Amino acid sequence: MASHIVGYPRMGPKRELKFALESFWDGKSSAGDLQKVAADLRESIWNPSVEYFIVLTEYKEAKALGVDTVPVLVGPVSYLLLSKPAKGVEESFSLLSLLGKILPIYKEVITELKEAGASWIQFDEPTLVMDLESHKLHAFTEAYSELESTLSGLNVLIETYFADIPAEQYKTLTSLKGVTAFGFDLVRGTKTLDLIKGDFPEGKYLFAGVVDGRNIWANDLAASLSTLETLEGIVGKDKLVVSTSCSLLHTVVDLVNETKLDKEIKSWLAFAAQKVVEVNALARALAGQKDEEIFSANAAAQASRKSSPRVTNEAVQKAAAALKGSDHRLMKGMLTGPVTILNWSFFRNDQPRFETCYQIALAIKDEVEDLEKNGITVIQIDEAALREGLPLRKSEQAFYLDWAVHSFRITNCGVHDTTQIHTHMCYSNFNDIIHSIIDMDADVITIENSRSDEKLLSLLSVFREGVKYGAGIGPGRIPSTEEIADGINKMLAVLETIQVNPDCGQPRRLSMIPAC
DSSP states (O other), X not given: OOEEOSOOOSSXXXXXXXXXXXXXXXXXXXXXXXXXXXXXXXXXXXXXXXBOEEOHHHHHHHHHTTOOOEEEEEOHHHHHXXXXXXXXXXXXXXXXXXXXXXXXXXXXXXXXXXXXTOSEEEEEOGGGGSOOOHHHHHHHHXXXXXXXXXXXXXXXXXXXXXXXXOHHHHHHHTTOTTOOEEEEETTTOTTHHHHHHHOOOTTOEEEEEEEOSSXXXXXXXXXXXXXXXXXXXXXXXXXXXXXXXXXXXXXXXXXXXXXXXXHHHHHHBOOHHHHHHHHHHHHHHHTTOOOHXXXXXXXXXXXXXXXXXXXXXXXXXXXOOOOOOOSSSOOEEEEEOHHHHHHTSOOOSSSOHHHHHHHHHHHHHHHHHHHHHTTOOEEEEEOTTTTTTOOSSGGGHHHHHHHHHHHHHHHTTTSOTTSEEEEEEOSSOOGGGHHHHHHTOOSEEEEEOTTTTTGGGGGGGGOOTTOEEEEEOOOSSOOOHHHHHHHHHHHHTTOSOEEEEOSSOOTTOSSOOOOO
16 A cells, blocks of 8 residues: 545535535435435545545445545544543543443454455544543553454554643554554644654554645645655655544535636645545655656746735725714624634645734734724624634643734724624634633623533633623524523523523524514
8 A cells, every 4th residue: 555545524625515415305306316315426436546435335335436435434543532422421520431342342343344355454543642530541452452353363453633642652653563554744734744753663553644634725745745755764665544633524516616716726726536636646656656757847836826916915905884873773884704704715735834924913903903993893804713623632732822812802902992802603612711811801792602502601700890601592493482591591590681682693594483
């Protein structure tokens, strides 16, 4: 095996699976029609020259087509550590206490895969990059020791991704019994390179994740090849596999469908299909079959992107709308905050994230001030994705929160005291960053509360005087009058004053609810 894809988008290059699913939901097609669309998409995606991740049913399907694939399971320890206790179960319940109950199920699945002819199996254990207490780390040793005999005869790959793996976790991982290969994210986990250089187990495979699975920029093939050649000297030519850093599910499917992009910008990009080409090009180059045409075109695109005024020009075109409130109704300005724009975008990979965020914040600052000049006295700057960007490692979280909060404050630092600044947050559990949210210094903070089982209620006392709290009380449906009243009363039991609002925006609502 010379190349490997950790995962691939399932929706189809033109979102075929999405439309097929919606057709099934609307009763316009059958379950068989939906399954056929999915099967046709899988067949169109599989490439015999690349190893893909797959599960049992699809493994058999691919094998019938003559395509060799790697079955993938979420590893048993990460499966438990990323789970939550069922409703009504004490929060203190130890999820790892269930390890002994789920391992027999893993053994059954592994046995079925072996009987189907699988020669490789991949376990995703992303929690290995997190800060883990000793008992959680020991669970990995316990789990794979128990699975060792069942895994006998298989090549076993354990994949980690999204961050550097700490030294202690690396030591535990590379010592696991029955494991023959280790996959690392070498894009977000550059420090992991030092661990590999210092001590990599002899005779084991290294799956080097050098092609970014979380962004849409073309890989710097020359730089990646240099990294791979260094690793080849450590693990050996026959033990090095070129891989994506993580699943390509996070990227757009195929650049060929972007017919309106100009040639220069298009040369800077690589979507999922193009990243497969990059993986293969690097694998061939390592094998002495370097495609000079591909590498030359890539080098030219890298140079173009670095020197283009589209990248280096600091001027950001103003796009503030000239809105004014009517005589009888207050108009609120609405903007997306810099941290959310960053975290929900395929951001630049040629400079630190915080620098990009500060640049976005300065552009938004201009828009905020334009809104104020045009008579808007209430401006909402949404930071729905503030929590989403929080690093997995606790040691890195304080720095992130510091520049994230600073970015938000940049956006509105030039407004008058008479302009009220709002921020809105949803989609996440904010309990552990509530103090940073308060430090954002917004006049009104609205936070989704209903889907989190109102867990924020116990923390609301930290809101300082003068800061209004917007209680997001409605779930993702039309709530009953009783539910709304109950949510309001629970909030008023903790705070003297609240502003009642939905738990999120209303762009998908098909009907309006009359005011009451």
